[in-house]
Amino acid sequence: MKYVTLSNGENIPTLGLGTYRLSSEEARQSVARALRHGYRLIDTANFYMNEKAVGQGIAESGVPREEIFLTSKIWPSNYRKDKAAKAIDSTLHRLNVDYLDLLLLHQPVGKYTEAWVALEDAVRAGKVKSIGLSNFIDKDLDRILDQATIKPALVQAESHPYWQRHESRARLSKLGIAMEAWYPLGSANSKVLNEPIFKELAERYHKSVVQVILRWHIQAGNIVIPGSKNPAHIDSNFNIFDFELTEEDMAAIAQLDQNKSFLNVPKWVLGLTALVNVNYGRHQ
Helix, strand or coil: CCEEECCCCCEEECECEECCCCCHHHHHHHHHHHHHHCCCEEECCHHHCCHHHHHHHHHHHCCCHHHCEEEEEECHHHCCHHHHHHHHHHHHHHHCCCCEEEEEECCCCCCHHHHHHHHHHHHHCCCEEEEEEECCCCHHHHHHHHHCCCCCCEEEEECECCECCHHHHHHHHHHCCEEEEECCCCCCCHHHHCCHHHHHHHHHHCCCHHHHHHHHHHHHCCEECCECCCHHHHHHHHCCCCCCCCHHHHHHHHCCCCCCCCCCCCHHHHHHHHCCCCCCHHHC
16 A cells, blocks of 8 residues: 655545445445555545444454544535534544544535634644645635644545546645545546456556556546445455556557546535535434
């Protein structure tokens, strides 16, 4: 495993397990298996409705808590400062941990500047080591930077071979903010996975197409969190540290960039969704 040092001195693994779209049982099993196989970064969120199961998977893995870099995210329905503070405590309770290594604001809608104050308070209280943002780019990021007394350590954003975000990554690097990629495989889009360059590189390096894409992410400077409930895929995704792409390989992959998103959800829909109070009762 390789690590990136965040601006506050904390070290985050460059590869982790994402738990988006995993049911509680799938999350429990996948987290336990990933940690036993060598993963040390686990990513979840309030909105995924699987935090309790993630905590169970961590406990079942037998891996000491201090060896695990655990990330969660606060949903916009809890962005008001008084609600955000309670949401942080509830997150810790569901995960059954004393602290989070990283806590993010999930979407740039609603009263996110108030929520950022609550995240900073959580850092000072020892409940959270690092704080950051998910899907905050450009103006939304600037609003946080203008008010922050603790700079975001990391920004999570959709990034894959069809949306490589060269400018965003360069700007974040200049600001000393790490970038973490979600949908790193383009939501497993068949066109992405069948690109001839990936098939060629997979054959050359005796790796799978997915392993080549994940290796590209890490060499491009991204932290990457592919999700899977398939034990074989979890194991395979981890085995990307025994080969290296050349500069020519990286340049060829760069030609695939199309600034194409696979999310296709307008921001107004995210805003409407943020008004919904998520019921966490079934996983507390």
